[in-house]
Amino acid sequence: MTRRPLVAGNWKMNGLRAGLAELEAICAGYSGALKAKADFLICPPSTLVAEAAAKTAGKGVMIGGQDCHAKASGAHTGDVSAEMLKDAGARFVIVGHSERRADHAETDAIVRAKADAAWRAGLTAIVCVGERKEQREGGKALAAVREQLAGSIPEGASPDRLVVAYEPVWAIGTGLTPTPGDVAEMHASIRAGLGKRFGAKGEEMRILYGGSVKPQNARDLIIQPDVDGALIGGASLKAKDFLGIAAAYT
Numbered sequence: 001m002t003r004r005p006l007v008a009g010n011w012k013m014n015g016l017r018a019g020l021a022e023l024e025a026i027c028a029g030y031s032g033a034l035k036a037k038a039d040f041l042i043c044p045p046s047t048l049v050a051e052a053a054a055k056t057a058g059k060g061v062m063i064g065g066q067d068c069h070a071k072a073s074g075a076h077t078g079d080v081s082a083e084m085l086k087d088a089g090a091r092f093v094i095v096g097h098s099e100r101r102a103d104h105a106e107t108d109a110i111v112r113a114k115a116d117a118a119w120r121a122g123l124t125a126i127v128c129v130g131e132r133k134e135q136r137e138g139g140k141a142l143a144a145v146r147e148q149l150a151g152s153i154p155e156g157a158s159p160d161r162l163v164v165a166y167e168p169v170w171a172i173g174t175g176l177t178p179t180p181g182d183v184a185e186m187h188a189s190i191r192a193g194l195g196k197r198f199g200a201k202g203e204e205m206r207i208l209y210g211g212s213v214k215p216q217n218a219r220d221l222i223i224q225p226d227v228d229g230a231l232i233g234g235a236s237l238k239a240k241d242f243l244g245i246a247a248a249y250t
């Protein structure tokens with residue numbers, strides 16, 4: 001089974017229109033062996049999705065949203081629906097990022113409804129899971145992630161509609177990372193869970209690692225069995241760093 005790696009950038013609440021120059025530089029670097037070996041995705045803030053999609057058209061770099069509402073439309077001031085992201089040119093949407101779970105009290109049930117909304121709109125959902133520091137330290141990381149996965153992924157998942165991102169909360173934006181062995185153990189556990197629930201399709205689903213991925217540690221963290229790419233926050237804001245991470249695949 002060969003899964004094509006996905007190198008995904010999450011710009012979070014960063015990026016003005018001028019910042020799209022970095023996206024153009026990422027497109028310029030997406031060629032040759034890199035293009036042959038991996039998919040590229042950038043998830044800018046929703047204000048930039050349409051312009052980013054227009055700028056990347058025909059260049060192979062895909063654009064995604066960072067969150068969506070569960071409903072298609074309605075009286076939900078400030079929210080963005082999956083249909084709106086799709087209409088703006090997005091192909092993916094991140095749901096259940098730990099910052100959303102923490103800042104907006106998003107539960108597994110809410111995340112699951114958002115993943116369903118992504119599918120309804122024809123987007124691929126990147127469902128994020130990851131243990132907190134005390135869960136890792138208490139030996140409960142695998143169980144915590146297993147529970148999040150069970151609650152956050154809707155029925156009917158398929159490899160073209162679902163990507164899982166394992167992001168330990170304590171590793172996001174901190175410069176801390178799990179050991180390569182801990183990453184491999186977690187990804188094997190997630191893979192087993194997907195297989196149990198979705199059968200052979202679980203083998204084809206991509207599982208990304210996220211949390212302080214940098215050009216210097218990319219190879220150790222993402223060139224592992226059952227790690228099918230990276231979800232990159234801070235280092236995705238600079239084309240040089242993003243391309244430096246992706247170079248692990250060449």
Ligand code: PGA
Pocket residue numbers: 010167171172173174175210211212213231232233234235
């Ligand atoms: P980071 O963020 O790479 O800045 O740690 C990762 C993420 O939150 O997706």
